[in-house]
Amino acid sequence: MLDNTVLNPLASPSQLNTISPKTNKDWVEFFLDPKVNRECKTEYAETYVLSLFDQLNTTHLSWIDQVDQVRQHIQHEHDQTCSKFQSYLDQRKSGLGRNYFPTISHALEFLYKVAPVKYVDGSWLYSSLTHPSLFESKDLSYIYLEELGLGDAKANHVCMYQSLLRHFELEPYINYLDDIYFEQAAVQLALAYIPHDLFPLVIGFNLGYEQLPLHLLITNYELAELGIDPHYFNVHITIDNAHNGHAEKSIQAFIDHYHQAQDKSKYLELVKMSFQMNDFGLSSTNIIQEIDLTQSVYQLLQRKAVVGQHIHNQKCQFNGRSINEWLAQPELISEFIQILIDKQWIIKNRPVEESRFWKLIHDSDGKMFGVFNATEKMLIKDWIQGESLTVRLKRMPVTGDQNWLSKYNNQHELEQIKHQCHSLDDTNDKLALLIPYLSPYYHPRAIGLWATQEVSKLLFPFQTLAL
Incomplete structure (x- = not known):
């Protein structure tokens, strides 16, 4: 559906008081919502921006x-x-x-x-x-x-x-x-x-x-x-x-x-x-x-603790608490980590291979193997080893992936818009049809990428000869 023609009943300009974004994230989600029409977004945008002037x-x-x-x-x-x-x-x-x-x-x-x-x-x-x-x-x-x-x-x-x-x-x-x-x-x-x-x-x-x-x-x-x-x-x-x-x-x-x-x-x-x-x-x-890598590690382990608090062996205890008991209280994670350091399960500023905790999460036969993905293990590794032992990745080029974008593509909608566009003779009519698909929500998706190509050719034919 077109961004400027879809009318969410809650997004009608006559019902603006029914929508009240409060946080920055709320505002982001509001402006990216394809169900909210452009007219409504414009009224809200004016109110929001004017509120910043002071x-x-x-x-x-x-x-x-x-x-x-x-x-x-x-x-x-x-x-x-x-x-x-x-x-x-x-x-x-x-x-x-x-x-x-x-x-x-x-x-x-x-x-x-x-x-x-x-x-x-x-x-x-x-x-x-x-x-x-x-x-x-x-x-x-x-x-x-x-x-x-x-x-x-x-x-x-x-x-x-x-x-x-x-x-x-x-x-x-x-x-x-x-x-x-x-x-x-x-x-x-x-x-x-x-x-x-x-x-x-x-x-x-x-x-x-x-x-x-x-x-x-x-x-x-x-x-x-x-x-x-x-x-x-x-x-x-x-x-x-x-x-x-x-x-x-x-x-x-x-x-x-x-x-x-x-x-x-x-x-x-x-x-x-x-x-x-x-x-x-x-x-x-x-x-x-x-x-702050230390804080990042604490936050990572607190998130993992939500799942891990019920699955560890009750026999292994630190300072009178089982691992499950430590993990059941996320606010104790920093204290628990310090105990692991004190007991040399984690040896800071040394190669990670010397730390028992690392072997548990990294070795294929470790009891926590697979709990952390590659990026999470990199965070833990850098935190344990410190800056003096940092490594360099083998560089792999990263570019936009058209295949990945296909999951956002409604093929029927795309074919419908293509047919509509090709049936129009007037440039302004084509632009009116296509420009909503260049909105911040649509343009990174397959349908938006196609619309962008067409609008680029219509507005800037010389600069886009290679398209």
């Missing part, structure tokens, strides 16, 4: 008021970022260790904690395709289509990130994240459905988002060092380049819309406010700074 301080963004100097300002920021990255490279060459990810497990924790935002990558630009005049937002529309890989799963940014997490079996961990990790994703999705009179918010947010951050360069470099395919991050360096990439197109879109704006001061104020919206939620650097 939290914004744009006094440090006065440089945006000098429209003819914005390109130079951003180029200066870009040059400074590159200079800082060169200093980082010089430090690494001198023998200093990684800044972000001492072990593979640090990197994997980062990957799933930034996933809520990566899973809606580029979503705010969906509103450019629903703008009354597509011509006016063409630069931004093309950026969005490139974020969607022009319909190629291997180049669709969300598909790429989903594949990366599936490769390491990290997707389930998203369910355990605190609500704060979904705040930035909620902001981006709200902008995807913002009403047209607030479209400058999309321009300003994109202007800020497309600039090259230092953390992206370092993340890309250190993931590659650890043997984790950094392709998703590398693409954001190459495709966002300041010469002719997304960064340049975002600047040009900002300038073009400024000259078209009837109220230029209001336009600039909205741009500055949404530029600042990039700072909502936890940033990548915040997440990196908060990574």
Whole structure:
């Protein structure tokens, strides 16, 4: 069913008070719900975004008021970022260790904690395709289509990130994240459905988002060092380049819309406010700074304890409690782990082969073999061995998987839409049919990928000759 034609009775604009997302995760799920029509999402998006305005301080963004100097300002920021990255490279060459990810497990924790935002990558630009005049937002529309890989799963940014997490079996961990990790994703999705009179918010947010951050360069470099395919991050360096990439197109879109704006001061104020919206939620650097392997191991074992508290041998006891009794109280896990360390079942900062606990979970004849998957064992291994004994993975390329996407495909619906599209002669009619399938919910799915290919050919025939 089409995103803008399906009317959930609870989602009718006349019944807005029946829906009340309260948490950031609620907002994300609301904007991604295909049963809620676009009209309703737009009304909610306006309410949500306007509620953020009181939290914004744009006094440090006065440089945006000098429209003819914005390109130079951003180029200066870009040059400074590159200079800082060169200093980082010089430090690494001198023998200093990684800044972000001492072990593979640090990197994997980062990957799933930034996933809520990566899973809606580029979503705010969906509103450019629903703008009354597509011509006016063409630069931004093309950026969005490139974020969607022009319909190629291997180049669709969300598909790429989903594949990366599936490769390491990290997707389930998203369910355990605190609500704060979904705040930035909620902001981006709200902008995807913002009403047209607030479209400058999309321009300003994109202007800020497309600039090259230092953390992206370092993340890309250190993931590659650890043997984790950094392709998703590398693409954001190459495709966002300041010469002719997304960064340049975002600047040009900002300038073009400024000259078209009837109220230029209001336009600039909205741009500055949404530029600042990039700072909502936890940033990548915040997440990196908060990574704690010990805490991650405790949380992992607490989750396993829910199942394991009934199946261990009652004869094995530690400090007067059986293993089942220890596991029956998840709040005691940290104390239980310390006992295992004290009794040298776990020997920290030594090769894991010296730890009895490791043999139990890793050896094929171990009594806990199979309880932990490969990623979970990597976490435990890095925690036991410490940073000095970290290993490098054998790097395997990870790209969007078209076969995996097929499970999301309603073949009958896809064939129906294809037939409808091919029966239409007017380009605008085709776009009206297809654009809802480029929404943040649909575009990473097979039906959305096909629709993206068709829309790309209709809007940008020269750039998409190879499709």
